[in-house]
Every structure is written in C-alpha cells, then in structure tokens.
Amino acid sequence: MQFQKVLIANRGEIARRIARTLKERGIGVVAVYSEADRDLPFVREADEAVCIGPPPVAQSYLNGKAIIRAAKETGAEAVHPGYGLLSENAGFAREVMDAGLCFIGPDPEVIARMGDKVTARKVMEEAGVPVVPGTPGGVHTWEEAAREADRIGYPVMLKASAGGGGIGMHVIRSREELEKLFPSAQGRAKAYFGDGTLFLEKFVESPRHVEVQILADAQGNTVHLFERECSIQRRNQKVVEECLSPSIEPATRQKLTDAAIRAAKAVGYTGAGTVEFLVDAKERIYFLEMNTRLQVEHPVTEAVTGLDLVGLQLDVAEGKPLPFSQADVTPKGHAIEYRIYAEDPERFLPSPGKVTRFQMLQGEGIRVDAGVESGNTVSPYYDPMVAKCIVSGCNRGEVLERSRQVLAAFQVEGIKTNLPLLQKIVHDVRFVQGKYDTGFLNNKPIQQR
Amino acid sequence: MQQVQSTMAGTVLQVLVQPGDQVEAGQDVVILESMKMEVPVQSESSGTVKEVKVEAGAFVGEGDVLLELDE
Numbered sequence: 001m002q003f004q005k006v007l008i009a010n011r012g013e014i015a016r017r018i019a020r021t022l023k024e025r026g027i028g029v030v031a032v033y034s035e036a037d038r039d040l041p042f043v044r045e046a047d048e049a050v051c052i053g054p055p056p057v058a059q060s061y062l063n064g065k066a067i068i069r070a071a072k073e074t075g076a077e078a079v080h081p082g083y084g085l086l087s088e089n090a091g092f093a094r095e096v097m098d099a100g101l102c103f104i105g106p107d108p109e110v111i112a113r114m115g116d117k118v119t120a121r122k123v124m125e126e127a128g129v130p131v132v133p134g135t136p137g138g139v140h141t142w143e144e145a146a147r148e149a150d151r152i153g154y155p156v157m158l159k160a161s162a163g164g165g166g167i168g169m170h171v172i173r174s175r176e177e178l179e180k181l182f183p184s185a186q187g188r189a190k191a192y193f194g195d196g197t198l199f200l201e202k203f204v205e206s207p208r209h210v211e212v213q214i215l216a217d218a219q220g221n222t223v224h225l226f227e228r229e230c231s232i233q234r235r236n237q238k239v240v241e242e243c244l245s246p247s248i249e250p251a252t253r254q255k256l257t258d259a260a261i262r263a264a265k266a267v268g269y270t271g272a273g274t275v276e277f278l279v280d281a282k283e284r285i286y287f288l289e290m291n292t293r294l295q296v297e298h299p300v301t302e303a304v305t306g307l308d309l310v311g312l313q314l315d316v317a318e319g320k321p322l323p324f325s326q327a328d329v330t331p332k333g334h335a336i337e338y339r340i341y342a343e344d345p346e347r348f349l350p351s352p353g354k355v356t357r358f359q360m361l362q363g364e365g366i367r368v369d370a371g372v373e374s375g376n377t378v379s380p381y382y383d384p385m386v387a388k389c390i391v392s393g394c395n396r397g398e399v400l401e402r403s404r405q406v407l408a409a410f411q412v413e414g415i416k417t418n419l420p421l422l423q424k425i426v427h428d429v430r431f432v433q434g435k436y437d438t439g440f441l442n443n444k445p446i447q448q449r
Numbered sequence: 450m451q452q453v454q455s456t457m458a459g460t461v462l463q464v465l466v467q468p469g470d471q472v473e474a475g476q477d478v479v480i481l482e483s484m485k486m487e488v489p490v491q492s493e494s495s496g497t498v499k500e501v502k503v504e505a506g507a508f509v510g511e512g513d514v515l516l517e518l519d520e
Contacts, residue, residue: 342484349457350484351511380459380508384484 001318003027003078006104007071008046010082011061012371013387014294015042018080021310030074032067034060036379040371048074055381061085064092068099078102078317080310084383087293088115104317106270106292113267114290124287127266129259132278132286134201142182146175148200155203158185162193171203204286206437207278209233210245211291212260213301215312216269219321224257225301225309226331231438232425234348239418239441240425242336243300246396246434252283263290271316272298272309281437296339296388299367303335303392334399335392338407338422341384345421352380356414361406365392365399378415386417396434400426451494451518455509459483463505470498472518479503479515496520
C-alpha cells in the first residue's frame, strides 16, 4: 500500500517536520488546527487544512472525533499523531483504525501496555530488561523494610504507596537511618494520604537519562539507531539532547541497545519507538519507560545516521520491510539539539506573546525545526517549545564550536526565550567535557570556562 | 497601597482570595496557567485585600495588576 494523503494530528514544528517528508514523497498533507493556530506556518504550508475547534486542547487537538472526521472528509488514508497530544492514546489509535484509517504508530494494544507503568515494568522484567529494583508490594514494619533494603542495597528511596509528585519520599542511606525514619514516614503517609503503606525502591544517584531509538517492521525485523543523551532537563523536561552520548562506555552502549531490542521484541513493537533508561555513576542501567511514538529529539539521530525517521515510519505503516539491517547502521559524526522555549531563562516561567523577530544562521551542520516565524503569536495554550536548533559536525568539538556561533547569532525578539541559558550551557565546563547528569540545571550554578 | 502583579502572561485559573481577606506575605493569592503550567502568584506583602482586578478565565500580561491590598 502507498499513501496518497496523510492527516497530521499535531501542530507547530512537528507538524511542519512531518509535512516535509510527506511532500518529498509526493503525499498530500492535511493539517488540522485550532482557532489559535490559524496563522501559523504549518497551516499555511499544508495542502489542505481543517479547523477542528477552539484553542483549548480538549476542544481541538485532543478531540479525536473531530480529527477523524477531518480525515474522512478530506479523504486521507492515514493519521500521523506526532508526539504528545493523542500520540500515545491507545483509544484514539483504535478509533482511527475502526474508522478504516491507518494509524502511523504501533498497535493500540502495545501503546496501552507501555502506557501503564506497572504493566510496562512487568513486561520488561520478564524480558530480562533491568528495572529499578524495589519491593514487589508494601512493607509494613521497619524490620521487614530493613530486610528488603539489605536485599536491594543502600541508598534506597522510601516512598508512600499512595503518594505522588515527590511528596512522602525519603532517601535512606543506612540501616540506622531507616530505623529512625520508618515510623515517622509511616505516620506521615497515613496522615497525608490516608494510607500508611510504604515501599522501597533503589535510589539511583545522579543518574543520566539515556534513551535508545528503535525501529521495527511488520516482518519481524527490529534494529536500534543508537542512543541519545538527554540528561539536561528542567522540570523533568529535556532541554538539550545529543547523539551519541558523550559519557557512556562502549560496553554500556552495547547493554543499552541490547536491552532496547529485547524490550521492543517483547512487546511486538512496530514503527519508531524509544526506550528510556537511567544510567547511574557505575554505569548500571535501569529501564524507565518506553515512548511509543516519534520523539522530539529524533533529529539528532537523523543527523548521525543519515536516516529520515518519519520516512521510515511511513514505510513501516505502508507494510514495507525496513530497507536496511543493523549492520548497515553506522553512526557518523556528532549532533546536539537545543530546544528553544518561550520562557524566562532564569525562572523557567512561560512567556507567550508576539514574535517580532525570528532569525538564525543557516549553513552546513545547522538545522532549525521551528513552529513559528517573525510576526506569529506564541499563544499561552500549548507547550512552550517554539523551535529546535540541531547542530551537527564531524566530532563533538566541532559541534560545540559551531553551536556557540549558532546560538550567539540566534535572534528571537518579542518574547522571552531560554536562549541565554543555552548560550551559557555551551560554555559550561561540565557540558564541554561531556560529564553531566540530570542534576545539571538543578544543583549547581552554570560554570563558565 | 500595595499591588500584586502577574509574574507571567497567561490565563487566570483561580483567584484564591476575596476583598476583605487578610493575606500574609508569601501567601498564594492567584493561580495562573500558561503553556501547560500552573503557576501560583504570591503576595509580596501582608495586608487586607481591597480589590480583586481579575477573574478566573481572564487573560493577563506579565506585570498586570491582579489585586490591590491595604496595609
């Protein structure tokens, strides 16, 4: 099967990115948009565009029925969900298929299984993929907790079963500390959450966030496209990603890619997906979660492998086998992506508004995937990411040098952006040396060279 | 008279105080929402709420006055 027309159920930069590959293949592009996005480039550049509702996502980009209706009315045969929004919604994927359309992504059943943390963890354990060690259920006495902690190994995290969002969590470094803290933690869990059940998990100290890109076709071929280092984060959201990771050992790379392939095969994965891991200071790896969609940071993988991930997603969805095998995938050079957020660079608070100027350098090793251009308004309804700047080169040193020039010359006016922060990061000693973990933006002030 | 100003552009999600309420410095008085983030706005000083200038659902810019306080 060969698609003639595809609907993109997304907005901004990723809608434009997907449209680019569709156009290269001569496939018609259908955009859907909310009233707030009427003037954005992704709407204008599409072959057809359908307004699906008012600005709030619940009434537009999360309105699956309106999106499917738009696909039927325009005669699109397939729906590409992009990332975020409905991309990991198994119910939407099923409705798309029930409407006789193709969902560009894995089977809805796979999305559902990986979306549930408990199920995902169980599937991975059974497949021999390492997960963060923990107690299978609750612990009720401190003696029981001490036995479990000895088995897991200190430091451990003591968590309230009913808690969440970091509340009711304690890092415990010794048996003495556990004995002292257990009764009060139990009391607080009962008082705050009405349930005194506690459980233990291995505390992964100063972890790095490393993820593996995988690709699988319906014929049973599964390959990995190496890893991305994504440890520079604020509020658990990535800010800078690179391919390959500058810090992991070759043996760790092997462990990560092996585990990712096992994970993908264990769930019967098809299409492009990402397996996220934590890597601790001793290079032990732990499965975090699987993202069953295209990732925001996929361009760094594209830069280093020379592949078009959206194109490969289309191939798989059309039922074609992957056009290469694992041995054909050789990483070449280095790439780093910088996410440009409409936000205050110090307080990380959103800064919507009208973009009066949006200008950047162009040239070799520079790719900018942007959702806006000069004159557009960044509305307060959606994610603050307005663009991604991807810099590539022969080696990491060249990429860093080029990044400094590109980021210094990047001009966004009218709204506040995190560009000043990105400009500091590329001069930070830890970043330059490639020695950083997820605490990079939280723990220490930026260190100038 | 003291004012509490908006820390960012966004939509007023919730107003937590009414005229006549006593507020303490550092207390959350309004919750704003922008770009999928909920951000509480605190009063910098203590006082009695004289007037609430915004209501839930309204759009505010950075620096807009949200409420006025009598010390």
